[in-house]
Amino acid sequence: MTAALQARAIQFAFLGALLVAWFAIGRTGAISPLFLPPMEAVAAALVRLVQTAEFWSAVGTTLTTIIEAYLIAAVLGILAGWLVTRSRFLTRVLEPIVSGLFAIPITLFFPVFILMFGIGPESKVAYGAAYGFFPIARSLGVSGFGLFRHVLFPAAFPVILTGLRIGFFICFASVLGGETISSVSGVGRNIALAAELMEPARMYAWIAFVIVAALVLNALVSALENRMRSH
Secondary structure, X not given: OOHHHHHHHHHHHHHHHXXXXXXXXXXXXXXXXXXXXXXXXXXXXXXXXXXXXXHHHHHHHHHHHHHHHHHHHHHHHHHHHHHHOOOHHHHHHHHHHHHHHHHOOHHHHHHHHHHHHOOOHHHHHHHHHHHHHHHHHHHHHHOOOOHHHHOOHHHHHHHHHHHHHHHHHHHXXXXXXXXXXXXXXXXXXXXXXXXXXXXXXXXXXXHHHHHHHHHHHHHHHHHHHHHHHHO
């Protein structure tokens, strides 16, 4: 068995162990259902959820917000990275600034986005775009001292793909986080609402959907990245 297959087998075994443990806990009642509802209750809640218009409306809102935030982050990140690397002086000046800003939890500034754009999807678009901008810009040369200027594009391409992938999942996480904190619609808002209403099975059903969606998206994006690298 190759190392890749061994790693995949361990990952599936770990996931299987978690599911078995969750099922066993639900059967024995070792943990209150208020904190960890039985697996079958969560599965039933998820089945009911996906049959409602509310579910697809929330998913549509969140998906649209993520796409808009990512497109803004990608375009501005690529443009900023390319412009900065045209000047060695600008690279030296801005590299520590961008690196420092990327290290600051941008969640601290989320209230500013709400004040500027309101509690609707617009604030989450701006928030996700701002969060996703930095890894994309850095991968395109802000921290690479002339990546575009001194290295041929094919050589830089793997780094660019990595930055775009990281930026996408940062947008994904930040939009959901923003919706959870303050929003009137979206998947994150429904997770927070279920918690406020003390509906743990419904809350875990939403969370399970997010986890599955994240895993599927990660697999698709990684496959696309590997395919593009091979070409």
